[in-house]
Amino acid sequence: MSQPPPTSAFAPTPDPLTPDRDITHAHFQAGDTVVVLKGVAGGELWGDAMRVVAPSWHALTDEDGWRLRDATGGAQSYVTAHPRYLVHLSRRCPDCLIYLRAMEDALLARFAGRDELIDCGWYTTTALGQLVHIADIGGGR
Template identity: 55%
Template structure:
């Protein structure tokens, strides 16, 4: 059962992730990644998953990755765009830089007290495609 997650009255926009310039080749099958969804206790919070195989991300009409979420239940496998993912299995400059930018811009806007806060940046389509709200605004499905 997932941890209880709340939504803040003010949801800070994540304008950094949709503008992230990262190639599909940056990730490989077997990599552990996190998709940041908000904050918990003054730190970034998200879902940790394993990269499985390339998969077309229909929401952006670009190459994506099929991810396995061990806590996924009926949605154990989803497809995500590479810009949504941050390596957790190894340190790499791009992912660390992206994570720090999110921390600097987002964390000061989210209350540090309490449990996990889901900022609602992502939706999941009927095809199990993870879509960032800014990609939806640009015409993602």
């Protein structure tokens, strides 16, 4: 799940798992390293790796979220995200592994044989610095 090159071939595709994922705020802790899966690159899932910093309200879902720090900085070094968007990188927990395998099953075969970066277009960052999944843009679930 290394960071792919900055070029992107946008290919919108449904996300059958993340909107209904049932992960609580307590599943993650400050200091955890996580990834937000965003697509496929070179036959592997890719996403943005970040560190969990502190609890933070996720206004768009009206639920507890986490403030994340992106060590690579860029346009946005800190974002707030809902726990269902996150997958542990710092430890191998069963819940995250099940989700990761299910995402692999859903995406890797669909994009087999394509080496370019495929951004599935699931996330955007709001003016409030909140990472939001397209399923949550309407505000709440």
